[in-house]
Amino acid sequence: MTSEYSLADVLERLYQNQLALEAAVMELTIWAEQQNNFEIGENVRGALHTLDDNAGHIKQGLARLKRLGRP
Numbered sequence: 070m071t072s073e074y075s076l077a078d079v080l081e082r083l084y085q086n087q088l089a090l091e092a093a094v095m096e097l098t099i100w101a102e103q104q105n106n107f108e109i110g111e112n113v114r115g116a117l118h119t120l121d122d123n124a125g126h127i128k129q130g131l132a133r134l135k136r137l138g139r140p
Contacts, residue, residue, distance in 0.1 A: 080130070083127075084127050087120060087124060090120075094120075095117060098110050098114060101113070
């Protein structure tokens with residue numbers, strides 16, 4: 070049985086994956102900083118900032134797609 074997924078459903082899953090990866094990387098960043106690897110922590114926090122910014126755009130785009138897909 071083949072099930073079809075809407076574009077909004079697939080993008081929602083990708084968004085959820087992004088949030089999960091962001092949380093996991095943050096945990097590793099905290100651990101690195103506790104090991105006095107502050108330069109690594111600073112670099113990763115910069116990347117996490119980009120992920121966070123993009124997550125907001127993705128969430129807004131998903132909301133728009135869902136509104137457009139309603140009958």
